[in-house]
Amino acid sequence: MTFIHPLKIGSVTIKNNLILAPMAGITDSPFRVLCLRGGAGLVCAEMVSAHALHYGNAKSGKMLQVNPKEHPVSMQVFGSDEQTIAEAVKNAESCGADIVDLNAGCPVKKINKAGAGCVLMKDEAKLARLLSAAVKSVAIPVTLKTRIALNHKEFLGARLAKLAEDCGAAAVTLHARAAADVHSGEPDVDALAKACAAVKIPVIGNGGVLNASRVKEFMEAGCQGVMIGRGAVGNPFIFQDICDELAGKTPTSKDPKKRLEIYLNLIEENIAFYGERIGINRSRKTAGYWIKDFPNAAQVRGVFVRLDALSDIRKLFAQTLAGL
Incomplete structure (x- = not known):
């Protein structure tokens, strides 16, 4: 079937x-x-x-x-x-x-x-x-x-x-x-x-x-x-x-690197639709789903929820991805 x-x-x-x-x-x-x-x-x-x-x-x-x-x-x-x-x-x-x-x-x-x-x-x-x-x-x-x-x-x-x-x-x-x-x-x-x-x-x-x-x-x-x-x-x-x-096949989205890349994608789509302030705000609500199961995830999440600019979020995610 x-x-x-x-x-x-x-x-x-x-x-x-x-x-x-x-x-x-x-x-x-x-x-x-x-x-x-x-x-x-x-x-x-x-x-x-x-x-x-x-x-x-x-x-x-x-x-x-x-x-x-x-x-x-x-x-x-x-x-x-x-x-x-x-x-x-x-x-x-x-x-x-x-x-x-x-x-x-x-x-x-x-x-x-x-x-x-x-x-x-x-x-x-x-x-x-x-x-x-x-x-x-x-x-x-x-x-x-x-x-x-x-x-x-x-x-x-x-x-x-x-x-x-x-x-x-x-x-x-x-x-x-x-x-x-x-x-x-x-x-x-x-x-x-x-x-x-x-x-x-x-x-x-x-x-x-x-x-x-x-x-x-x-x-x-x-x-x-x-x-x-x-x-x-x-x-x-x-x-x-x-x-x-x-x-x-093994699902690729279970990989922490792939998951962070997807999350950044979602943040960018939210910002394009709602504007930067509201888009980032909405994205914070689901941070717990995305930033998890890798070293220093809690620390990354703590920094992320205090950021208000997409440029800063991109920089944080780039640094995090480089360390995984």
Whole structure:
């Protein structure tokens, strides 16, 4: 069985079937660019409120911006009424998104109180109306991201996948945990397999993907693609690592030198997108993921978090790399 291969999602064909998941506060444009360099076949933006877009919220509007370097990209929207969802997906299309995704799986209470996210799993008729409105509003492919269940009493994965197919969605991403589990526990591969067997559109498996073994497990269950979220946060090159593992090679990003080079790349992308002050500030938040596991890592990290200029950061990293 060939685990890594191109994947067709409606009219869009991506180079491979490893996909970056949408993650609030993480999958901004600089991070997406780096994940594409790190081997992702498709990157997904953090979810945007259809309601906020409807009322012209500037921050939400900026989240739809597409960097020419980040294609193919999927923009994810969330909302609770057909009109604003239709407007949001049109906005995403006009901003350059290749695919647009509807979120019906987020378990965050603030999102759920607004009638969006995983609460849509309780009202399949409403979910169908929202998804159909999105599909009818744009020429680009529309996908659905949801979960296999709200809790462990009733598994909905197969039924929701069929709903997505019937509404014209080009693919469905299923997080293989119940909404009640959030991000804990083992993914339910059997539930994924049932969903895959129920539809002809691609089912993309998501949840707990940290290595090649999980990718193989999801693909053997019938998934045509695999979405990676938290596993990419500290390593945007996890996609290439998995390809290397499946090919019997040693992943290169585990090397401290390679990791620091990737991190500098991310800092530079953040600065290009946000400006030097904000870009460096955002980069500091993930320093613990990157500057570790080599001699004097703690000291390097301590110096790094006090630097405010890219030139000084480049000098520190050059000195550190020379000593490794």
